[in-house]
Amino acid sequence: MSNQQDFNWIFDRDYCGRILQGEFSNELKKRVAESILLFRNFNVNVNPSMPYISAWREDADKAIWYEFAGNRLLYLLGCQSCEVAEIFRDSVLQRCSYQYGSAGGKIKKRILEHKDLSCIQDELRNEGKTKGTVEAVYKISLPNRPAIWLKDQASVESFPVDHICLSFGSLTDVTMEMQAEEQHQLEEQALRSLHAELELKIEKQNKELWKMQLEMIYRLAQAAQLRDKCTGMHITKMSHYCDILSEAAGLSDEERLLLFHATSMHDVGKLGIAEAILQKPGKLSGQEFEIMKTHSIIGAKLLSGNDSPLLKMAKAIALTHHESWDGTGYPHGLEHEEIPISGRIAAICDVFDALTSARPYKKAWQPEEAFAEVERSMGTKFDPELAALFLEKKSNIEEIQQRFATEVVSGHA
Numbered sequence: 001m002s003n004q005q006d007f008n009w010i011f012d013r014d015y016c017g018r019i020l021q022g023e024f025s026n027e028l029k030k031r032v033a034e035s036i037l038l039f040r041n042f043n044v045n046v047n048p049s050m051p052y053i054s055a056w057r058e059d060a061d062k063a064i065w066y067e068f069a070g071n072r073l074l075y076l077l078g079c080q081s082c083e084v085a086e087i088f089r090d091s092v093l094q095r096c097s098y099q100y101g102s103a104g105g106k107i108k109k110r111i112l113e114h115k116d117l118s119c120i121q122d123e124l125r126n127e128g129k130t131k132g133t134v135e136a137v138y139k140i141s142l143p144n145r146p147a148i149w150l151k152d153q154a155s156v157e158s159f160p161v162d163h164i165c166l167s168f169g170s171l172t173d174v175t176m177e178m179q180a181e182e183q184h185q186l187e188e189q190a191l192r193s194l195h196a197e198l199e200l201k202i203e204k205q206n207k208e209l210w211k212m213q214l215e216m217i218y219r220l221a222q223a224a225q226l227r228d229k230c231t232g233m234h235i236t237k238m239s240h241y242c243d244i245l246s247e248a249a250g251l252s253d254e255e256r257l258l259l260f261h262a263t264s265m266h267d268v269g270k271l272g273i274a275e276a277i278l279q280k281p282g283k284l285s286g287q288e289f290e291i292m293k294t295h296s297i298i299g300a301k302l303l304s305g306n307d308s309p310l311l312k313m314a315k316a317i318a319l320t321h322h323e324s325w326d327g328t329g330y331p332h333g334l335e336h337e338e339i340p341i342s343g344r345i346a347a348i349c350d351v352f353d354a355l356t357s358a359r360p361y362k363k364a365w366q367p368e369e370a371f372a373e374v375e376r377s378m379g380t381k382f383d384p385e386l387a388a389l390f391l392e393k394k395s396n397i398e399e400i401q402q403r404f405a406t407e408v409v410s411g412h413a
């Protein structure tokens with residue numbers, strides 16, 4: 001194999017002859033000739049893969065061609081070996097490559113569309129040359145037939161003297177496998193959209209449920225207030241005071257929102273108290289006060305049996321907003337952290353608003369007097385830390401108190 005004449009026997013339909021007939025080194029020609037012999041032998045065996053040798057110039061020309069293409073590949077593409085490069089250039093729809101992501105975890109798939117391939121050709125050639133191998137799957141569209149997928153596995157060799165790179169590869173039809181992958185992806189996508197649709201639906205339903213719960217509790221609270229002849233402003237002010245205090249106490253946004261609404265139900269148990277007691281203009285007798293105290297248990301019963309966080313908190317507040325830090329409150333004489341924080345917060349805000357509101361039997365206290373009362377009750381009636389935070393927020397509390405200042409009403413807070 002010392003000169004060009006020695007290679008004449010090798011020319012056939014599968015070989016274009018560009019290197020063996022060209023001005024290249026004997027080393028390159030020998031490598032090509034030997035490989036063609038090997039590949040032809042490979043090709044006649046039962047192996048279903050389609051061997052090829054492609055070549056590209058590394059000089060300014062950058063031309064690429066298929067030096068050899070096995071008969072199976074030529075039959076599949078319906079062309080001569082000298083036409084393979086052009087057919088590939090025109091008919092490749094997609095190039096997919098796979099690699100393990102960092103830390104050997106997930107397999108990453110890189111997809112290049114037809115329009116990207118010409119721009120990225122140099123990068124792909126350099127990658128093949130550096131790694132010494134190429135592995136990719138091509139989606140190919142041939143005239144009058146469905147798209148097929150060919151898996152390409154090649155080793156790349158560089159011949160610097162000739163400025164040529166050779167890619168010794170084989171193509172395997174993996175259409176069925178890739179169709180299965182596409183199908184799987186479509187199914188996953190459909191599942192994802194179904195999931196997103198369901199989440200939206202659930203979110204919408206949750207919003208409606210939340211609205212319904214709010215409407216229900218505010219109507220109930222309103223009913224309780226009507227009997228109590230208590231102004232709606234008591235509930236509004238309490239909600240805002242509770243919000244200020246719960247923020248100062250570091251409660252989460254979600255807990256604050258629940259507390260804001262749940263506190264409106266603190267006296268819903270008054271629905272079960274006789275009107276004669278609720279609307280008594282003067283001070284309650286001992287027995288009447290005992291009956292009045294049952295409004296916390298009645299309220300908790302009214303609000304029990306529901307798992308929603310809003311109603312659970314509303315129940316806790318209704319039951320414990322008259323408990324005292326030192327254990328002298330009612331209905332259960334709980335003390336310290338036995339009283340849920342929602343109840344401890346509501347207790348301070350309820351008393352403060354009762355003191356600063358006018359009643360038929362008393363004038364409205366000035367805020368300063370009411371703050372002083374909160375201070376005096378630190379550690380006895382009220383959680384001392386929460387009461388201190390309440391006092392720290394005086395200006396915010398007063399701002400709410402003035403914003404919602406309202407008419408004189410009757411009733412016992």
Ligand SMILES: [Fe+2]
Binds near residue numbers: 266267295321322413
């Ligand atoms: Fe109460």
Ligand SMILES: [Fe+2]
Binds near residue numbers: 413
């Ligand atoms: Fe109240």
